[in-house]
Amino acid sequence: MVFPEDNQYSYARWQLGKKLFYDPVLSRDSSLSCASCHKLELAFADDRAFSPGIQNRPGTRNATSLTNIGYHPYFLREGSVPTLEMQALVPVQEHNEFDHSMPEIAAKLQANARYRQMSEEAYEREPDPWVITRALGVFQRSLISGNSPYDRYQYQGESQALNKAEIRGMALFFSSRTQCASCHSGFNFSNYAFENNGLDSVYQDPLRMRLTNDPADEGRAKVPSLRNLAFSAPYMHDGRFQNLAEVIQHYQKGGAGHPNQSELIRPFSLSNQEQDDLIAFLLALSDPTFTQNQSFSEAGH
Ligand code: HEC
Ligand code: HEC
Known part of the structure; x- marks a missing residue:
């Protein structure tokens, strides 16, 4: 840093x-x-x-x-x-x-x-x-924050830190089928690009266009990190999704078709088992040692 x-x-x-x-x-x-x-x-x-x-x-x-x-x-x-x-x-x-x-x-x-x-x-x-x-x-x-089960599996050599469902979900996350990792990449699961992930056909909040006034930026937001999603619901800039199942439903539908929508957002279909696996993987990016770290609390040292 x-x-x-x-x-x-x-x-x-x-x-x-x-x-x-x-x-x-x-x-x-x-x-x-x-x-x-x-x-x-x-x-x-x-x-x-x-x-x-x-x-x-x-x-x-x-x-x-x-x-x-x-x-x-x-x-x-x-x-x-x-x-x-x-x-x-x-x-x-x-x-x-x-x-x-x-x-x-x-x-x-x-x-x-x-x-x-x-x-x-x-x-x-x-x-x-x-x-x-x-x-x-x-x-x-x-x-x-860097002590999630995924971090322990990926960077600290703890092969048991992820269970079978989480490992299957990881494969889906990094697959060309879902394309998740094309935008949610790197250590923080963000490439920090400004992308339109297909939420709406008309944006109440124009997001990056508010800054640039350029219609090509309507509905584009900085790709968010996916760390600690277990604690940070609801999701998206307006908090429209209460849980990760709703998020995955959204992506499977392939977006609302705004002209700025990324080409990476297109329909795909996961079985119920695969959806559960993908959710399990996303939750394994959460790090309870972070939210429980009392040195960050008001009284902590
Ligand atoms: C084209 C790039 C792109 C792709 C591909 C993509 N996302 Fe996103 N994702 C975004 C952007 C941009 C946002 C923020 C949108 C907003 O806030 O309105 C977002 C938001 C999210 C959020 C909400 C995060 C929060 O804190 O609110 C989750 C969860 C998420 N994406 C998971 C996924 C999953 C799972 C996949 C694969 C199925 C995926 N994304 C594919 C760009 C992408
Ligand atoms: C009334 C609620 C509220 C308060 C109080 C507040 N924030 Fe925020 N903060 C937000 C919201 C909402 C956003 C997202 C804004 C956006 O996306 O444009 C945000 C965004 C941020 C971001 C940018 C995060 C990113 O991903 O780019 C930082 C950093 C931040 N706040 C720090 C602070 C600090 C420091 C304070 C105190 C000085 C503070 N906030 C007070 C609601 C609040």
Whole structure:
């Protein structure tokens, strides 16, 4: 993982970032923290399709898991934000999330002796917007997960870590029949490309087109990681699927036929046994040692 030159890891920075991540001081009415929508026990995702912001203002997208987020080359589904440091500004300023401003937050933190001390230890300066965004970046880069049954099987030589159904599901996942691994590839099961995976023929949320205004980008989203799906339901940008059976039903139908739909999305047919196997494999990409890691919790060290 690449840490920016001006924001290398230190324990003091990580502690400050974690404290900020859990602190509702970041929201205008002090009602919500980052962790209100990115919950440790849900692999830093949310189980609500749309997480409400302050005063119950309606959210517009499903909160993504922050699993291995430090490896992503850009952020949000349209890929509009180049760094984690800049990403922190989005929920802070967003009307439907924290509806706050960095200078006001910094002023509140500067009035707090504990924050002044932690900020001095971490960055040798006052808690200002530069410090706040950087500390949050350091904490989020530590959210590394790589101890799923699949990892133990694939990288740690534990041939018993996957059972027979999971191994059959793995073969299906990597087959040209399903094409799953053409987009969900690599260590994080994402090639980070912007793809239209055939959810709709008309998109309520234009996804990447929101950024580029180019109709060729309508319905394209950054391919999501498939790690920790056992914790992060519901699925897709609008949380439309409650479980993985619904996801696989969707892919088997071959998509709604939007002009931008990827050619890799086309109908295929799995027996009930094969569907169960594929689901078993997808669930074997989940890492309970991650969601149970108490050092990521508010009280942990
Ligand atoms: C009200 C709910 C809510 C709060 C509060 C919130 N987020 Fe999010 N977060 C979301 C949603 C929804 C998305 C997905 C947005 C999208 O796809 O465009 C997201 C996306 C992200 C992403 C990008 C993930 C990716 O895959 O590209 C990061 C990083 C992130 N949030 C970090 C934070 C941090 C840090 C905070 C606190 C400063 C925070 N979030 C507060 C709901 C929230
Ligand atoms: C053309 C590239 C592509 C192919 C092929 C593909 N996907 Fe996806 N997948 C995506 C994109 C893009 C999304 C995000 C769509 C959205 O959020 O609207 C996604 C979302 C998902 C999600 C939801 C993840 C989440 O956290 O919300 C799952 C699960 C998933 N895909 C599994 C699969 C499986 C299983 C296959 C094979 C049957 C497959 N995908 C094939 C591109 C692809």
